[in-house]
Amino acid sequence: MDKTAHDPAAIKLTLDEVKSLALSILRQAGLSDAQAGPVAQTITDCEADGRASHGLQRLPGCVMTIKSPHFVASAEPQITSPAPAVVRADAGFGYSLLAFERALPILEQKAKSCGVAVLAINNCFHFSALWPEVERLSKRGLVSLAMTPSHAWVAPFGGTTPVLGTNPLAFGWPRVKADPFVFDFATSAMARSDIAMAKLAGKTLPDGCGVDAAGQPSNDPAAVLAGAMSTFGGHKGTALSTMIELLAGPLIGDMTSRASMDFDGGVQAAPCHGELIIALDPALLGGQDLDANSRRAEQLFAGFTDQGARLPSQQRYARRAQTRKDGITISAALHDRITALLP
Amino acid sequence: MDKTAHDPAAIKLTLDEVKSLALSILRQAGLSDAQAGPVAQTITDCEADGRASHGLQRLPGCVMTIKSPHFVASAEPQITSPAPAVVRADAGFGYSLLAFERALPILEQKAKSCGVAVLAINNCFHFSALWPEVERLSKRGLVSLAMTPSHAWVAPFGGTTPVLGTNPLAFGWPRVKADPFVFDFATSAMARSDIAMAKLAGKTLPDGCGVDAAGQPSNDPAAVLAGAMSTFGGHKGTALSTMIELLAGPLIGDMTSRASMDFDGGVQAAPCHGELIIALDPALLGGQDLDANSRRAEQLFAGFTDQGARLPSQQRYARRAQTRKDGITISAALHDRITALLP
Numbered sequence: 078m079d080k081t082a083h084d085p086a087a088i089k090l091t092l093d094e095v096k097s098l099a100l101s102i103l104r105q106a107g108l109s110d111a112q113a114g115p116v117a118q119t120i121t122d123c124e125a126d127g128r129a130s131h132g133l134q135r136l137p138g139c140v141m142t143i144k145s146p147h148f149v150a151s152a153e154p155q156i157t158s159p160a161p162a163v164v165r166a167d168a169g170f171g172y173s174l175l176a177f178e179r180a181l182p183i184l185e186q187k188a189k190s191c192g193v194a195v196l197a198i199n200n201c202f203h204f205s206a207l208w209p210e211v212e213r214l215s216k217r218g219l220v221s222l223a224m225t226p227s228h229a230w231v232a233p234f235g236g237t238t239p240v241l242g243t244n245p246l247a248f249g250w251p252r253v254k255a256d257p258f259v260f261d262f263a264t265s266a267m268a269r270s271d272i273a274m275a276k277l278a279g280k281t282l283p284d285g286c287g288v289d290a291a292g293q294p295s296n297d298p299a300a301v302l303a304g305a306m307s308t309f310g311g312h313k314g315t316a317l318s319t320m321i322e323l324l325a326g327p328l329i330g331d332m333t334s335r336a337s338m339d340f341d342g343g344v345q346a347a348p349c350h351g352e353l354i355i356a357l358d359p360a361l362l363g364g365q366d367l368d369a370n371s372r373r374a375e376q377l378f379a380g381f382t383d384q385g386a387r388l389p390s391q392q393r394y395a396r397r398a399q400t401r402k403d404g405i406t407i408s409a410a411l412h413d414r415i416t417a418l419l420p
Numbered sequence: 421m422d423k424t425a426h427d428p429a430a431i432k433l434t435l436d437e438v439k440s441l442a443l444s445i446l447r448q449a450g451l452s453d454a455q456a457g458p459v460a461q462t463i464t465d466c467e468a469d470g471r472a473s474h475g476l477q478r479l480p481g482c483v484m485t486i487k488s489p490h491f492v493a494s495a496e497p498q499i500t501s502p503a504p505a506v507v508r509a510d511a512g513f514g515y516s517l518l519a520f521e522r523a524l525p526i527l528e529q530k531a532k533s534c535g536v537a538v539l540a541i542n543n544c545f546h547f548s549a550l551w552p553e554v555e556r557l558s559k560r561g562l563v564s565l566a567m568t569p570s571h572a573w574v575a576p577f578g579g580t581t582p583v584l585g586t587n588p589l590a591f592g593w594p595r596v597k598a599d600p601f602v603f604d605f606a607t608s609a610m611a612r613s614d615i616a617m618a619k620l621a622g623k624t625l626p627d628g629c630g631v632d633a634a635g636q637p638s639n640d641p642a643a644v645l646a647g648a649m650s651t652f653g654g655h656k657g658t659a660l661s662t663m664i665e666l667l668a669g670p671l672i673g674d675m676t677s678r679a680s681m682d683f684d685g686g687v688q689a690a691p692c693h694g695e696l697i698i699a700l701d702p703a704l705l706g707g708q709d710l711d712a713n714s715r716r717a718e719q720l721f722a723g724f725t726d727q728g729a730r731l732p733s734q735q736r737y738a739r740r741a742q743t744r745k746d747g748i749t750i751s752a753a754l755h756d757r758i759t760a761l762l763p
Contacts, residue, residue, distance in 0.1 A: 159535065159704055159705070159707075160533070160534055160535030160701075160704040160705075161504060161505070161533070161534045161535065162504070162505045162534035162535045162536045162537070163534075163535035163536065163704055163705060165707070190503070190504070191503055191504045191505035191506075191534055192502065192503030192504065192505045192506035192538060193505045193506065193536055193537065193538045193698070194505070194536065195535060195536045195700065195705065197705060199707070220666070220667070220671055222663075232727075232729075233723075233724050233727075233729040234729065235728065235729035235730055236724065236727040236728060236729035237727065238723070238727045240720065240723035240724060240727075246660075248659070248663045250666055258662075258666075260659040260662075260663075262655075262656045262659060264656075309653045309654070309656050309657075310652045310653025310654075310656065310657055311652070311653075312605075312732070313605045313607075313652050313653065313657075314652075314653055314656075315729075316591070316603040316605060316732055317589075317660070319601075319603075319720070319724075320565075320591045320603075322720060323563070323593055323601075323717055323720070324563070324700075326716060326717075326720075327706075327713040327714070327716040327717040327720075328563055328700060328702055328705055328706065328713070329705050329706065329707065330705075330706045330707025330708065330709065330712075330713055331707075332716070333716050333719070333720050335719070335720070335723065336716060336719075355536070355698065357538065357667075357671060358503075359671055361502055361503040361506055362502070362503075362506060362538065362540060362671055362672050362673075363670075363671065363672065363673045364502075364508070364542070364672065364673025364674075365673065366673065369673075370670040370671070370673055371670070373669060373670040373675070373676050373679060374666055374669075374670040376676070376678070376679075377583065377662070377665060377666070377669075377670075377676050377678070380576075380581070380583035380678065381576050381579065381583060381662075384575075384576075384579040384580065384581045384583075385578065385579060386575075386576040386577065386578035386579035386658075387578055389655070389659055
């Protein structure tokens with residue numbers, strides 16, 4: 078049960094109210110209607126799925142980003158097709174989400190004609206989780222991977238100086254009779270927002286999350302935030318994070334996490350960089366018997382759930398079913414913090 | 421220094437001798453010349469790079485596989501183009517390597533015209549490491565990912581029953597003035613061959629490698645081989661392994677690790693399944709300033725090496741430079757085991 082439900086001052090909101098509130102604040106900050114729509118929708122989707130880290134609490138940061146020196150509040154993405162299986166969306170230093178929205182139909186069309194296609198989003202400010210994007214591609218029948226760099230907060234395995242971003246990887250797989258198989262994880266051992274929340278709550282971190290400024294392993298969130306985070310999974314996690322850094326950065330003509338941090342220049346706006354999405358068409362790749370392919374995937378999933386292992390996203394989907402009926406509840410303190418952004 | 425160098429009965433071989441020896445044994449077992457060539461070359465490449473796990477010691481297993489019921493010793497891969505950015509190589513129940521060889525020029529051509537292309541290898545017996553393949557693509561100027569399922573030896577995070585394969589992921593990135601950035605890792609916490617070697621050597625395993633047949637965490641290699649291996653990196657490693665299982669299995673109309681194990685029927689031949697390779701063209705994806713992209717990648721790599729963190733594959737490349745001059749040394753016992761396969 079939600080802790081805030083016991084807070085007499087807690088605020089209940091329908092999902093429509095969440096979206097309206099987000100839209101009002103984003104527009105008030107000067108964001109164009111075209112840019113604001115997909116951002117408000119993603120905030121709402123994250124609240125609906127119980128992912129508060131990318132929900133309403135991001136709005137103060139969004140306002141700060143919108144007003145930051147490099148941000149273009151009425152950016153119109155430029156969509157180009159440099160090759161048959163490539164679509165490029167130059168976000169023009171607005172948010173990534175409108176660029177994704179505008180490029181999505183072209184990515185789908187290219188993947189369904191070529192078998193595989195890539196969307197390269199450039200010059201975008203990024204605050205979004207990646208699972209809403211791969212989930213949308215799953216609903217169009219496409220398998221997909223999405224990835225981005227971020228800011229250079231993470232040291233490679235064997236080192237103590239931050240070079241890599243938290244570099245998330247998301248994956249979506251359409252299922253015929255169930256919500257898509259979707260995961261989305263940071264390649265850092267812990268998400269930076271979770272470390273920040275541990276700091277606020279006065280908690281210590283589990284081993285392996287990072288090092289302090291002197292390069293010594295630390296369980297103190299403040300020390301790790303000032304030092305360097307670690308990748309998950311030792312040298313393998315570092316290899317994966319490096320791959321993401323390269324694919325969603327230099328490969329598509331965009332910044333690394335280090336370059337993005339330099340570009341920010343200490344303003345602490347949302348990271349500005351690129352994003353890479355690969356979409357694969359199961360119909361063109363799957364050979365003769367597409368039903369058999371589906372059955373094999375479902376047998377794999379059953380092999381997890383039959384032994385009590387959880388598939389990723391199951392909690393999100395359960396939460397979504399509930400919030401569609403009941404809406405969400407946020408603390409009065411958060412509600413105050415957000416409404417203070419309105420005139 | 422190589423331990424066997426102190427063994428007075430150790431055998432020195434040039435790389436040409438390694439290849440000739442492998443070729444003789446593979447042909448003697450009944451493998452066609454066309455199939456044997458790329459297998460012998462890969463064994464030689466692995467020995468050259470100090471990766472004995474995929475070198476000469478695999479030959480007894482190769483002979484067993486070649487003589488196993490489902491293997492087709494003179495299989496000729498069938499190459500088709502189901503879509504502009506997709507090449508399919510049906511290996512016809514021979515080795516994966518000839519199928520890769522035959523499809524490689526078409527994959528390159530499709531990636532360089534479409535921007536991204538996929539090679540789906542089907543119905544192949546697989547013993548090879550994946551790094552030689554992504555390295556070859558790097559040398560043709562392409563960025564690439566390669567992945568395969570294997571046999572269902574690995575339990576998902578939160579479970580104790582094997583469902584997943586060891587599901588390796590390899591990645592290659594071309595560099596102008598250096599050997600390509602290449603990694604290749606199993607998504608199991610430890611490679612199965614390393615666990616088998618620990619068993620032979622009477623060693624215990626580090627924590628987290630797997631569980632015994634009763635589902636209890638174990639450091640005993642024999643118990644883990646009879647129970648279930650674990651993925652690396654907790655739930656994130658399991659998610660990545662599941663992605664590989666889906667992409668290189670059901671997506672391309674081929675078997676999962678579980679289906680492949682059932683297909684083997686206890687013969688213990690090399691796993692038969694599919695393989696997926698994604699090739700990306702930096703020239704078509706990289707936008708206006710390809711030199712700047714290269715420089716950004718090199719700055720990232722320098723960020724590793726400047727702080728003493730190692731880039732993957734550096735040890736392999738150093739070893740290669742040495743074995744090209746000096747050849748390799750194998751134990752007399754291994755040499756005896758291999759030459760016993762000749763008439």
